[in-house]
Amino acid sequence: MAKILPTILAVVLISSIVTSCSVIRVVEIASPTSDCAGSGQHFCHDTLVRTSIWKSKNKVNLKSTCATGISRVKVTTKPMDVFLGFLTLGFVVKQRIDWDCAQRTGSGEIEKP
Amino acid sequence: MxxxxxxxxxxxxxxxxxxxxxxxxxxxxxxxxxxxxxxxxxxxxxxxxxxxxxxxxxxxxxxxxxxxxxxxxxxxxxxxxxxxxxxxxxxxxxxxxxxxxxxxxxxxxxxxxxxxxxxxxxxxxxxxxxxxxxxxxxxxxxxxxxxxxxxxxxxxxxxxxxxxxxxxxxxxxxxxxxxxxxxxxxxxxxxxxxxxxxxxxxxxxxxxxxxxxxxxxxxxxxxxxxxxxxxxxxxxxxxxxLFLLKEYRISNAVYSDELMKAFSKLDVPKLTQLLPGMPASVPGHELYHMEINLNPYTIKKNSTEGLYIFLFYKVPVPPGHVVDHGGTHAPAPSPEFIWMMKGLLTLLGSKKSYSVIKKLTSSEFEKNIRPATPEAKSIGAIFRDTRFTGNIASFAFAISTADLPVTLEEIRKEVAENAFAGAVAVRFVKGTRATLGFTKFENTSVVEMDGLDSKGNHAVFNNIIQRLETQQIPFSIHWGKLNAPLNKGRTKDIYGVDKxxxxxxxxxxxxxxxxxxxxxxxxxxxxxxxx
CATH class of the missing domain: 3.30.465.10 (Uridine Diphospho-n-acetylenolpyruvylglucosamine Reductase; domain 3)
Known part of the structure; x- marks a missing residue:
């Protein structure tokens, strides 16, 4: 048992890191629009969230940054940050949040009615 | 300030x-x-x-x-x-x-x-x-x-x-x-x-x-x-x-000289004869959008393999129709899959990877060729946010539709020699009056080659342009897609000094x-x- 314990621990550790790193894409509207272009696959706006799973309130209000609502959101956790969270027992959790604000809807008039 | x-x-x-x-x-x-x-x-x-x-x-x-x-x-x-x-x-x-x-x-x-x-x-x-x-x-x-x-x-x-x-x-x-x-x-x-x-x-x-x-x-x-x-x-x-487009997919057409001649002349009555199940274009149900998708590895003369034809007919909006831009997409390769494929093929090198690319491309092509949507839909409901994301390559050139048969044969010959990790599509577009519009032929066929953004694919794009030049087939290249073959001499040859x-x-x-x-x-x- 003592011989295979390090192997089991290594497998658990690697599995934990590999399965915890993630990219989650959330699309709020059917055909997303955005108010500016980001570089590459990044959305237009981004922030790095440093938080702790032991904090009672973990809330990021993205909506307040978008005058016309949010179009889509992407949350990315890098493998190294999963490792950091694991090592610090969840006291340091880092994630990147990218989001796009939607373009307005509707049409306007050139002349006042 | x-x-x-x-x-x-x-x-x-x-x-x-x-x-x-x-x-x-x-x-x-x-x-x-x-x-x-x-x-x-x-x-x-x-x-x-x-x-x-x-x-x-x-x-x-x-x-x-x-x-x-x-x-x-x-x-x-x-x-x-x-x-x-x-x-x-x-x-x-x-x-x-x-x-x-x-x-x-x-x-x-x-x-x-x-x-x-x-x-x-x-x-x-x-x-x-x-x-x-x-x-x-x-x-x-x-x-x-x-x-x-x-x-x-x-x-x-x-x-x-x-x-x-x-x-x-x-x-x-x-x-x-x-x-x-x-x-x-x-x-x-x-x-x-x-x-x-x-x-x-x-x-x-x-x-x-x-x-x-x-x-x-x-x-x-x-x-x-x-x-x-x-x-x-x-x-x-x-x-x-507002009008709707009713889609038809024809997957059992025979890739024959006769069929390609009908395409090259945009001979719709002849196409209706040759394409099994192609509906007639009549008022209220008029042919509007036409495209050919082909697997360059499996398509061969007098065979139905690797050839898919998509036809969209313009139809009136039925009473009570509600336009919906939502819904899910058919499955498509994820950015992560595209990234891994590109890495794998780079590791293997172009010579060793030919059979791998052929196998994977054919399998992905068949998996991703979407079925025709049974109900008629609006343009906004059909052409939605892109299915493929990540590091993909898209190359497109235009030719006169009259030159389509020989062009497709050149692509087939190129892919028989050099691996292309992607699919080929042909879209038919009426010519433009824009001075440097690349859809410059009266009846333009845009040949699109979408796939992995790999060195091998870029070489294929370049080779195909060289083949068109050797065959003296007039062409132009899409400004907004991959267009590395464009240079001063080619731009002059494509559009002419006067334009x-x-x-x-x-x-x-x-x-x-x-x-x-x-x-x-x-x-x-x-x-x-x-x-």
């Missing part, structure tokens, strides 16, 4: 396009972002403020002696819209205006059209927003005439690079543009329209505060100019009453020498469009 509606913008370094095909570095401190967020102004006032803001930004570029380019959705696969100076982010300019009868020229009304046929869109409006506005929010509903395969581009980006779609008898997206509000310098802006097809009334042009220029040559030159003529602030688009001269002369006519310097970029130099 920076005027309201403008923010200083710091692009990531290096900057990448959406499809991550290239990286680019802008000069720090020269980029700007325009928006409409911070003012209690009417939409009409916001537009006019944005015009002044674009002029201000151009003025800054002139003062600093740096180049400037508008960046909309950052959608192009090539650095056609990149310059060494700064970028102007325009996606925040997202206004759409209704047009009434007092804003259109009497001559336009005499053509039998009305204000309902027109819409004025600001440059940053994305095609998805435009589709929603026309098809869902507007009553009675309308629609655009043609769309690219997806809807993320901005309207100005779409027209400037020649986004084409597959509207067989209608033309590309830019062919529906009938007026352009172009900002040409720190103190100058013009309203451009064709003298042969005037659209805007004096009242509309007075509202813009622009100098009217009714000139076919100037308009046709500026229409597809990839940001070289200044900043397009707004465009007048002609739209159609290039006319395009350059129009640019000189519209831009002062200082503005010409601002709106120059290395891509123009490479293509011989600057000297």
């Amino acid at each position: 920076i005027p309201p509606g403008i923010k200083s913008y710091k692009p990531d370094a290096p900057w990448k396009n959406v499809h991550e095909n290239f990286t680019h570095t802008f000069t720090p401190g020269c980029s700007w972002l325009l928006h409409h967020n911070d003012a209690p102004l009417s939409e009409s006032e916001l537009y006019k403020r944005a015009t002044e803001n674009i002029k201000w930004v151009i003025g800054q570029a002139v003062k600093k002696s740096v180049t400037l380019r508008a960046v909309g959705a950052n959608w192009s696969f090539s650095p056609v819209a990149m310059c060494e100076g700064g970028m102007l982010q325009t996606k925040g300019l997202d206004l759409i205006f209704n047009i009434n009868n007092t804003l259109i020229a009497p001559e336009y009304i005499q053509t039998g059209k009305t204000h309902k046929d027109l819409l004025f869109a600001e440059c940053g409006v994305q095609i998805s927003r435009l589709n929603r506005e026309l098809e869902i929010d507007r009553s009675p509903a309308r629609c655009i005439r043609a769309s690219g395969g997806s809807n993320g581009q901005t309207v100005a980006g779409c027209i400037s690079t020649g986004t084409h779609g597959a509207a067989l008898f209608t033309g590309a997206v830019h062919d529906a543009v009938v007026g352009i509000h172009l900002i040409t310098g720190p103190d100058t802006h013009v309203w451009l329209e064709r003298a042969s097809y005037p659209v805007a009334s004096d009242k509309f042009i007075k509202w813009l505060g622009a100098t009217p220029l009714r000139d076919d040559a100037l308009f046709n030159a500026a229409l597809v100019s990839f940001g070289s003529f200044g900043i397009i602030h707004g465009v007048m688009l002609e739209t159609e009453p 290039i001269k006319a395009w350059k002369q129009s640019r000189v006519q519209l831009l002062s020498p200082a503005a010409q310097a601002v709106f120059s970029n290395p891509f123009m130099e490479k293509c011989g469009l600057l000297d």
